[in-house]
Amino acid sequence: MYSCSGVETINSDKPRVILLGGGLAGLRCAQQLVTEHGLSTENIVLLEASTRIGGRIRTDKSFIEGFSLDLGAELLHGDQTSLYRLAEEKGWKMEELISLAQGDGGPLPADSNDGYANTVGAALEDTSLAGTCYVEHEWDVDGDRTFVLQGSLGQVVDELSAGLESCIQTDWPVSKVEFTASGLATVTCRDGRIEQGTHVVSALPLSVLQDGDVEFVPPLPEAKLAAFQHMGLCSIVKVILKFDRRVLPPLLHGCICSESFIPEFWFRHLPNLPEGGYTMLAVGFAAGPRADAVTSVKPKEALKKALDQLDDMFRGRKWLEGGGCTGKGDWEETVEVHTGIAPEHCEPRRETSVSGGQGEGTLAELPSSAYVGGLVHDWVKDEPFVRGGYCYPRIGFDETTHAHLAASVNGTLFFAGEHTNTPTGTTVHAAIDSGDRAASGVLQAVQRAQKERASGTAAQIP
Ligand SMILES: Cc1cc2nc3c(=O)[nH]c(=O)nc-3n(C[C@H](O)[C@H](O)[C@H](O)COP(=O)(O)OP(=O)(O)OC[C@H]3O[C@@H](n4cnc5c(N)ncnc54)[C@H](O)[C@@H]3O)c2cc1C
Structure with missing residues (x-):
């Protein structure tokens, strides 16, 4: 008893x-x-x-009516994992995200010199190099592809x-x-x-x-x-911006912008919500000292800085229907050259019957013109029983x-x-x-x- x-x-x-x-x-x-x-x-x-x-799986149902938003973990890393198998077994719909950044477990271009990676998400001086090499091999085991569930990880x-x-x-x-x-x-x-x-x-x-x-x-x-x-358990913050129109191309899955306030964004397009209309999300993600920098300012200011950053990133850029932004070059070509993955691979992300700019042309509007609200979720201060994102190897790790x-x-x-x-x-x-x-x-x-x-x-x- x-x-x-x-x-x-x-x-x-x-x-x-x-x-x-x-x-x-x-x-x-x-x-x-x-x-x-x-x-x-x-x-x-x-x-x-x-x-x-x-x-660390937390869904919010109030920010967007009819949509469960992941405030914590959101992505399925790898197609050789227990989580991927569970999703397949349950018939949950997944979309693949193509990322040029190693930070997402995505394919790393051989000549990449990018200094930002979020898989460890900690300050360099607090991170074990040997430990990082050891744990990074996991991406080879898990499969180097990234998915997002239609719906949320709350499932x-x-x-x-x-x-x-x-x-x-x-x-x-x-x-x-x-x-x-x-x-x-x-x-x-x-x-x-x-x-x-x-x-x-x-x-x-x-x-x-x-x-x-x-x-x-x-x-x-x-x-x-x-x-x-x-x-160690790194700090993590998500800065999520909501737009009422599609102001960015659907094939643009994410951006690494390592020198900026928000070092990484990914984008979600939600054209079929019960409330009607079109919602686009920009999910800003920062870890370690970069998260600390974001949370050192008030949420309102963090949202403003993130929005200004998006405007700066996309001002004057061109985009192609079914494709990504062009600026320095064609995004689809870039994907194919660096990853060997044909752009058709991104098919689930293509949408043809949405408003907000079809065809080829200069980005008609800056993101800020369609901005309708945002939220900041700080996994250190807002989650007193978790106080961090995910673990990383520190000096002394073996x-x-x-x-x-x-x-x-x-x-x-x-x-x-x-x-x-x-x-x-x-x-x-x-x-x-x-x-x-x-x-x-x-x-x-x-x-x-x-x-x-x-x-x-x-x-x-x-
Ligand atoms: C913002 C963010 C984004 C992430 N993105 C991804 C991603 O895209 N893909 C991915 O694979 N992983 C991601 N992760 C990591 C992933 O979420 C975690 O690795 C995983 O969810 C950890 O699960 P857990 O059960 O080990 O710990 P937790 O989920 O932290 O569970 C521990 C539980 O213990 C409870 N607890 C604490 N103290 C006590 C106490 N004294 N008594 C009783 N209960 C207590 C806590 O409240 C909590 O519910 C992300 C994490 C964060 C925070």
């Missing part, structure tokens, strides 16, 4: 798994325990500090949490985890509530572990504590760091989360994969404990 209010013993015939953190890693682990490993939802509780689940949260409603508790910030080698654990909330179980899975963000939001008793092993410091981050303790405490994934974290699919791994670890521990109980040593909370 389990209790939030001090009941003394645990029914040792059944495991009870307490998951900390309702991001994708925690949700996936819970889902796997139930659907793949046969645990009942009664044997699981997932404790989430904030009032919503999803963590992944819905999918992973389906059927788990009864075991998810939100508004439950964990402050202490006490665990023993014999498979007993007590988890305490900031307000004193208590949950007891046989196994605990931490799917907390790296920032929370580094900053000691949660006290572990006994303390975590030195090697794990050191590994926490050998990774090939054992992920293993230390992922290692279980005493067969009772398990770790999931993007930062624990090998060979690299960073992504949505890394979080999902880490949830799978933690669920398998718990299963093995449960089976071991059951064998031990069969041999006569039942666990008890004193």
